[in-house]
Amino acid sequence: MRPFLEKLPVIPDASWSWLDRRLDEGLPFEWHHHPEFELTLTMNSRGQRFIGDHVGEYGDGDLVLIGPNLPHTWASRERIDAARPHHALVMWFSREWVSDLSGRFAEFGAVAELAERAAAGLAFSADVAGRVRPRVRALFKAQPAERFLLLVRVLLMLGEDGAAQRLSQTAPPREDERDDRDDRERIDRVLLHIHTHYAAGIRNDRLAELAALSPSGLHRMFRKHARTSISDYVMRLRVGDACARLSGSGQAIGHIADAVGYNSLANFNRQFKALRGMTPRQYRAMFAEGRP
Template identity: 35%
Template sequence: MQPDLELVAVRRDESFKVWSHGYPYRTVRWHFHPEYEIHLIVATTGKMFVGDHIGSFAPGNLVLIGPNLPHNWVSEVPQGQTIAQRNLVVQFGEEFVSSCVDCFPEWRQVEALLADSRRGVSFGAQTSAAIQPLFLELLAARGLRRLVLFMSMLELLVNAEDRETLASPAYQADPTGFASTRINHVLSYIGGNLADELRESDLAQLAGQSVSAFSRYFRRHTGLPFVKYVNRMRINLACQLLTDDTLSVTDICFKAGFNNLSNFNRQFLAVKGMAPSKFRRFQQLNDASRDASEEAAARGVAVDDAPALASGLPRSVAAAYPPA
């Protein structure tokens, strides 16, 4: 059976995603994603599938999954019963890994472990017990504390002696082949046609399903109803377009696939908490701050500009972009 693609959304102001979920849950299916994943079971027993490996799991099961390696944990839970928190998850991308390699020579100690993770790496009870309190604290941590906890977890995994690889050496994950699955074809079509009219009935036909079956299928795999998912994708596109000062907000409204300005403003406000014009002004403020910093570094900052630089901006820029 071909695995489904999981879309992992890492916040722009964070380096990695940390979260937990219960059981049943929409990602409990045979799936893959381009990100690395540290996965810790805290409740239930059942069967674990990683590449071509099949094994049993219980609370304390700790596994590092590499990019595009299909995986799934199926719990043995009576039908109708729900578990509030079954597992803890950290997900981080290869771009983040590359940045760490470039910035920190010490990170090279992690490379062998990450290479092994492409087959999946399981850790024993000792490492699992040591990492669980860090994992639980990481769920609510903010700022630099997140990085400290994450690096501490990686240190435990790198130094762990109770680890073994899971999938066989011959197993090869093939994300190119996975991309041909039905949901991935649908998501790719949506991403490439956001400026056009997208009707759920048309996408259901593309997937070869009835509208009602497609609606359930789409929500199970994305966690969102079809219309809400499309609107989120269009808002993301609009945020990118708003960095282009040559485009008016009205132009962006239609380029992002919205059919009227009032609906665009309403949807943008609901997702971003501000109007598109305000979002653009804040982006301009951010850009102006960067440009002013580079200019100041190049020529030196005059003493009489110091009060205006309390906010990181020279007097002229601070006047042009007053605080909201």
């Protein structure tokens, strides 16, 4: 599977793009990025989402905003209603679109603030996502001018969500800090391999081979783009996967540790607590007791 720079659909007479995606077979793991912001509402589907170094569970009504060039994908597990397809409503808009909107109209400054917060991905609270959902569905059926106004209204509502959660611990550099396409393709090959194999083990010599760089060149490139080391990035992926399993299943903690790539339960417990501020058992107890 090759990483790719996704080419978005061009919509005639529109300043932004959208897609009504319905899949019977499920949302596939397609690790990709693009220079636009992406707002995605997922319905009738359960599975995992991968956004930067974040791994988390998603369900019906999941609503996320992803910043430019932040690698991401979804991988569905099941349909909630087996008679209906997995359904994703996807909206894309550029950084320039946000700048023009907020620069020309002071009333829309909150949209620019939301965009800055979304650089590392934002997952919106269930309450706000529920209130926004009918507006998102309505804009896909509206006429062009009304569709634009509905999108702006949705973004303004999302900007008021103080409970929105940052997803990735790292974010890509801004466009003017980035190197050429060859450099982007190198880091994409490395990230795809890490996201595909983090539970089975990551060898740095294999990553250097994929990047066509020396080991020292690989580490410099990775830290520049991911803003962290390879080992820390892999640790965050493993712990993120463990969080999804702890909150969404009754699997034994030792089994989860092994499934996400830890040979030592003690090491898993230590790294989990370092990132989450609590043990895996305490993290699971929060969900068992019905707390966020």
